[in-house]
Amino acid sequence: MTKKQLGIFLTVVFVLLAALIVGIVLTDGLYEKDVNIQESMQxxxxxxxDKVYFFGMTVNPGLISAYLVTGIILLFAALVRIFVIPHFxxxxxxxxLVLEEAVGLFDxxxxxxxxxxxxxxxAYxxxxxxxIFVGTLFELVGFPWQSAAGMSVTLPAPLSDINGAISLGCLSYLVILVGGILSNRFRGLGRTLKEFSLPISMSFxxxxxxLSGLLVSELVYSYLTLSFVLPVLVGVLFTVMHALVQxxxxxxxxxxxxxxxxxxxVKKPKQAKKHQSKSEVKA
Amino acid sequence: MPLNIDWQQILLHLLNFVILFAGLWLLLYKPVRKFMNERRQKYEKMDADAQKKTAEAEESRAEYERKLAEADAEIEQKRADARKELDRYETMRKNAAEEEASSIVAAARESAAREKERALSDARGEIAGLVTEATEKLVLKESASEAYDSFLDAAERAEKKDGGNA
Incomplete structure (x- = not known):
């Protein structure tokens, strides 16, 4: 056995032993967190x-997240506009290339x-x-905020607030409706109203x-034994994937x-009815 | 409202998104798309120019080939004309030579006829001289008039004989 092989062998043994010891300690009931998971998820x-104040109004923390996300995106856009775009x-x-790909993809x-x-x-x-993408990734930051009750809350993704999701879903429907009316007048209005379930389906x-990502994350964080390594995988699965997919x-x-x-x-041409005589039918 | 739905917060979210949309459109989307469109137009123009130049080159080549074909045809035509002219000239020379040869032959014949006539005349003269000389010699024996008469008779007979043969 060479020195290199011996080093690898000893490293593997050490890692296994450490993992086993951590596992034995963490599976002890002493380290279980005594929280009400139902309340946490609710x-x-x-x-x-965990309501927070926003210019004197009591709002969900998701709204603060929304404005912070908008601020971050607009700051980034302004910096790009000033320092990058003039030197394209x-x-x-x-x-x-990344900027062009992003714009080109949606264009x-x-x-x-x-x-x-x-x-x-x-543009829309x-x-x-x-x-959606930046807002979903925003929850990975775990930005702290003071709640109306004076407690510290972690700002969630803006769209995990149902009001944010409803606003985006309804706005998308409104954009479609206006586009339909501008293009086809009443026919466009009719076509859009036919999809009446769209705002609800988009929003929810x-x-x-x-929310599913948030709930699973809450569930994982509620147990101390699950809060090692696993949150990284869960965070990647339920945050990054959702950010892209949604x-x-x-x-x-x-x-x-x-x-x-x-x-x-486009008006469909009327098909001329064929009048067949009795003799033609018999033939 | 159930599920914590709040119209005021929905409107605040809408306001937030409208601000975001307007800002992103003006700061990022529009300038980047404008740059991309200008670049695409530039390349499309370059492509169109290249295609136009290729078409022009093709047209020039076709024109050149057409002119080349016309020149070949013209050369062939001129060659045919030259050949025709040469043939005509040869024919003319041949006719002239034949005419000259005919005239030479005719002149030769005429000259020969004249020579023959002259030779006959000379021969007659010589014969007459000989006859005269012979007559003079005979006169010594006979009288000159008789001899002369007999000579004329003899010559007449000879002439008649010749005329009958002719």
Whole structure:
């Protein structure tokens, strides 16, 4: 056995022993956290116990998160606008390429799904996707805030607040409705109203997806034995994946339905009825 | 409201998103898309220019080939004309040579006829001289008039004989 092989062997043995000792200690009932998980999860959904003040109004912490996320995104956009965009090159660098890919992805999505009217749509789904993505990742930061009761609360993702999800879902529906009316007048209005379940489905899809990640995280953090290593995996699964998937899903759905309601109406040609004589029928 | 739904907070969320949308559109989306569109237009223009130049080059090549074909045809035409001219000239020379040869032959024949006539005349003269000389010699024996008469008779007979043969 060479020195290198001996080193590897000893390292593996040491890691195994350490893991076993940690496991034995943590599975002792002494280290179980005595919390009411039902109350914890109910607070995560309803925010009854962790309201915060916002310009004198008592609001859910998700609203503070929303404004912070908007501030972060706009600050980033302003810095990019001032320092990066004026120095754009014809052959892009890495950061320029990322920006162009992000803008190009939603611009192309808008053009593909709604070829007749897409200027506003591209900008809207870009903003919505950026908001969902950054807002979902925001909960990984665990930004602390003082609640109305004077307790410290961790700011959640803006869309894990049902009001935030409803606002984005309804706004997307409103954008589709306005696009439909501008393109096809009453026909566009009718087409949009036909999709009456869309605001509810969009809102609750966002809320459910974001909330499920939050609840699982709460569940994991509630037990000390699960709070080692596992939160990293759970955080990646329920935060990063949701950030990408929900941003893409809302953008795609909005673009798709916007394209359907803004599609110009084409009158179908009437098929001429064939009058057959009795002799022709017999033949 | 159930599920902690609050209209005021929904409106606050909407206001937040509208601010975000307006800011992102003005600060990021619009300038980046404008840059991308300008770059695409630039490359499309370059592509169109290249295609136009290729088309022009193709047109020039076709024009050159057409002119080349026309020049070949013209050269062939001129060659045919030259050949035709040469043939005509050869024919003309041949005819002229034949005419000259005919005239030479005719002149030669005429000259020969004249020579023959002259030779005959000379021969007659010589014969007459000989006859005269022979007559003079005969006169020594006979009278000159008789001899002369007999000579004329003899010559007449000879002429008749020649005329009958002819």
């Amino acid at each position: 607070d995560a959904v309803l925010h009854e116990g 090159k014809t052959i892009p660098g890495k950061f320029q 192309n999505m808008a053009k593909t799904n709604s070829p007749h009217r897409n200027n506003f749509l591209g 789904i870009f903003a919505a996707a950026a908001y 899809r966002l809320f459910g997806a974001l 941003a893409y899903v809302l953008a795609t759905l909005t673009a798709l339905i916007y394209g359907e309601v803004t599609e110009p109406y």
